[in-house]
Amino acid sequence: MSDPTLQPPALSKYDRLIAAARDETPAVTVVAHPCDETSLRGALEAATLGLIAPVLVGPEAKIRSVANEHRLDIGRCEIVDVPHSHAAAAKAVAMIREGKGELLMKGSLHTDELMKEVAASATGLRTDRRISHVFIMDVPGHAETLFITDAAINIFPDLEAKRDIVQNAIDLWVTIGLGEPRVAILSAVETVTTKIPSTIEAAALCKMAERGQITGGLIDGPLAFDNAIDPEAARIKGITSPVAGRGQILVVPDLEAGNMLAKNLTFLSHADAAGIVLGARVPIVLTSRADSVRTRLASCAVAALYATRRRMPEVAAV
Numbered sequence: 001m002s003d004p005t006l007q008p009p010a011l012s013k014y015d016r017l018i019a020a021a022r023d024e025t026p027a028v029t030v031v032a033h034p035c036d037e038t039s040l041r042g043a044l045e046a047a048t049l050g051l052i053a054p055v056l057v058g059p060e061a062k063i064r065s066v067a068n069e070h071r072l073d074i075g076r077c078e079i080v081d082v083p084h085s086h087a088a089a090a091k092a093v094a095m096i097r098e099g100k101g102e103l104l105m106k107g108s109l110h111t112d113e114l115m116k117e118v119a120a121s122a123t124g125l126r127t128d129r130r131i132s133h134v135f136i137m138d139v140p141g142h143a144e145t146l147f148i149t150d151a152a153i154n155i156f157p158d159l160e161a162k163r164d165i166v167q168n169a170i171d172l173w174v175t176i177g178l179g180e181p182r183v184a185i186l187s188a189v190e191t192v193t194t195k196i197p198s199t200i201e202a203a204a205l206c207k208m209a210e211r212g213q214i215t216g217g218l219i220d221g222p223l224a225f226d227n228a229i230d231p232e233a234a235r236i237k238g239i240t241s242p243v244a245g246r247g248q249i250l251v252v253p254d255l256e257a258g259n260m261l262a263k264n265l266t267f268l269s270h271a272d273a274a275g276i277v278l279g280a281r282v283p284i285v286l287t288s289r290a291d292s293v294r295t296r297l298a299s300c301a302v303a304a305l306y307a308t309r310r311r312m313p314e315v316a317a318v
Helices: 013-022 037-048 060-069 085-097 111-119 159-175 197-210 225-229 231-236 255-268 293-309
Strands: 027-032 052-058 078-081 103-106 132-138 146-149 182-186 218-223 249-251 272-278
Touching (some): 013 132, 027 037, 027 085, 027 293, 037 060, 037 293, 052 085, 052 103, 060 078, 085 103, 085 111, 103 293, 132 159, 132 293, 146 159, 146 255, 159 182, 159 249, 159 272, 182 197, 182 225, 197 218, 218 225, 225 231, 225 249
Parallel strands (some): 027 052, 027 103, 052 078, 146 249, 182 218, 182 249
Antiparallel strands (some): 132 272
């Protein structure tokens, strides 16, 4: 019998996603304006691991200057020269429309500057699905990956927008190989009341799932945060469902609630929060200067898995 003390440590939730993405062909990734060390290094690190094949769009002289200053090797990267950040955003989106990339990645420009080009009605990357953001959370002490949506794009989504937000998150979960997700629609309480409109929308979303308007996941709500993720809290409240106490995708009432929840987990529980934008023609990686290397790589890994596996007839489990 082998000595359990000699066994290699189990892979973390992010490590499993990164390992799965490395088994796929690197996704061609258009990086808009990677003109500081953080954004350029992030793209190159993901390329080194075989997650992406970056195409750098921005002022070539500036990109090369940053690379030289920080000793970053960009010798194998294609560079598309444009004069400034706005032109980089427009060109990056145009390249995606032309089929020259499978992913779009934010560099050192403002998020609003990039998303304005993405959302443009005539020249952007919109589909018939609402664009939304998903945080992929690795919370220490919690056994499973948690998705939180939407905490970055839609401020006060209505019911139709929430339907798309839920479907986007389910599609991501399933496509990257995590199985059938348990989706908890969050509110302050677990009972439906006219005094809290989000409870009514939660109930409506559950009915939409019953009628096939949302597919691919098990959905329950309204659920308060405690009885969405803690089985004992759900038991004490007498809530019996496949989702209660075991939620994997947490759908928040609005951006304020989601942003606070994600940041509470990040700063109080020391969770990592990777994230991507869905609902456009391709996944979009929105990295932050505050992101750790591991978080940036996880964001790239999830986006690359989603992009490459959407082309496959079957999805392999991570």
